[in-house]
Amino acid sequence: MDATANARRLRRSQTLAEKTLWTLVRNRRLGGFRFLRQVSIDRYFADFVCEAGKLIVELDGATHEGREDYDENRTRVLELFGYVVLRFPNERVMADPGGIAEDILAVLRSDRV
Template identity: 60%
Template structure:
């Protein structure tokens, strides 16, 4: 499967937490920053990426908790490409979307 088709499939099958976070990030709703979903970078797909700010927002569900080594390698590769990576648990997005939005805004200010 090619990368574009893979990204489209990931967008169609996003988790509930990804849907909630996308509602916060889409259409420049957060400080006017344009985010993309499932953006291909190297061999990975960033959950949410703002090219201009060089910021990636990753959501981690229960499966990610068991894959810390994989996540660390993935973060290294993404940072090597000049991105800052911040991570949130799905639970954080669902329980405190305002706090997550504030943390992302703070990260956006750091990248300017």
């Protein structure tokens, strides 16, 4: 399966946490920053990407338990492409979506952008 088809499949099968975050960031709703979903970078698909801010937001659910080494390596690779990677557990997205949005915006508005 090619990268575009795989990205489409991932977008169609979003988790509830991904749908919640997408509602917050889509159509430049978060500080005017444009986000894309399931972007192919190197050999990985990043959950949410803001190219202007060189920011990747990753949501971690149950499938990430026990895969900390894999996730750390993945983060290192994405950082080599110049991105800052933020990780949030699905549970936090569902419990505090406004807080997540504030955390993302704080990084986007920081001096590192």
